[in-house]
Amino acid sequence: MADRKKILVPLVVLTLGILGAFGLVASRPEVQKAAKEILPPNVRVLEVQPQDIPVTVRSQGTVVPRTQVSLVSEVSGRIERVAPVFEAGGFVRHGQHLVWLDQRDYQVNLATQQASLAQAQVLLERERAEADLARREWDSLGRGGTPSPLVLRTPQMQEAQARVDAAEAAVQRAELDLERTIIRAPFTGRIRSKEVDRGGFVNRGTPIATIYSVDLAEIRLPIADSELAFLDGIEGRPRSQGPTVELRAEYAGEHRMWQGTIVRSEGEIDQETRMVTLIAAVNDPYGLNQPVAAPLGVGLFVNAEIEGKPITNAYRLPRRALRRDGQLLVTEDGRLHMREVRVVRSGEDWVIVDRGLEPGDQVVVSKLDVATEGMLVNPLPADEESLRFKSDERFGADALALETGQAIGETDGIAPATEDELPLASATDVDQ
DSSP: OOOHHHHHHHHHHHHHHHHHHHHHHHHHOOOOOOOOOOOEEEEEEEEOOEEOOOOEEEEEEEESSOOOEEEEEOOEEEEEETTTSTTTTTTEEOOOEEEEEEEHHHHHEEEEHHHHHHHHHHHHHHHHHHHHHHHHHHHHOOOOOOOOOOTTHHHHHHHHHHHHHHHHHHHHHHHHHOOOTTEEEESSSEEEOOOOOTOOOOTTTOOEEEEOOOSSSEEEEEEEEEGGOOOGOOOOOOGSSOEEEEEEEETTEEEEEEEEEEEEEEOOOOOOOEEEEEEEEEEEETOSSSSOOSOOOOOOEEEEEOOOOOOEEEEEEEGGGSTTTTTEEEEETEEEEEEEEEEEEEEESSSEEEEOOOOOOOOEEEEEEEEEEOOOOOOOOHHHHHHSSSOOOTTTOOOOOTTTOOGGGTTTTOOOSOOOOOOOOOOOHHHH
């Protein structure tokens, strides 16, 4: 009997457990299926309005003098003395005496020529007196008619007059040679180099020094030919009415700035670089007429910012807004739409668009890894940090003009810059 209980009790317990499990399964509530909710990704948007955007064309160049000449001796002689300013770097005034040559030979020659002139003048006066005497004798003889030139000694007078003219020319040449023994500055300028010094001997045509003018300095500024579209006409305008240019350089350990004007272009496009060279001019670069903070010395390498024409009815946008395919994303009623645009100018962190947008468009400035036409998004206003440009506000820093009429999508495009601060949906979430 005890053995039978040991077998029946477990069987009863197992049977009750199975029945209880079936009961629980049979009485379970029915599960309600709910659709999965997908939240649209957050995006930063910027509402754009057209405006006139100033442009600066950038270039670099080296300061050169407008006028530079090699000063040469026009006579021969030994150098007796030189002016104290006759040194490399010395400033000279127009007409200032720089070098004195030995004058004694030229003084002797001048005296000789003056004596020859006096003799010729005496001979001329003698011929005139004899001609007058011949006229009176002809008249006293009562022959009438007109005497021949030989009778009146006309040829002899002409010969005497020619000798006087030649003697006067010789005197003028001797005076000129004597004057040329003093070498003067041809204009107000600065001596770049000197070739002779006191005690040396120079011949006619020997270089004395190199001198350049200081009334005006010029800078050759090469720019891409496409950049001319952003500049007012250069040719055919007065020098004072060309585009203004700011020149910047480091001088004496400090950053300096000078104001100049674009006065002309060299008129040719370099066949190798396709660059056009503009000429900027700065008046009184050394401050001889009015004080300047720092001289604009010849040979100084400067960075130039040329004031350009504003781009009218254009939109300035953060560079991150431009996609790799050269398109912009705009939102309308919470959905994404793609726009083909034309970028006319770009910098490190900005682009300027003149076609493809409408006033009031909300341009997406966030980065989206995946974007499709009509995709739902949650637009949020762009913050100030995402709209702050590191580049120059006049949109000249690192600016590259694209070909006119060519959409950015037809080029390699421009990659977006950085991730937006807000967490965006992943590619997996968008696909779902």
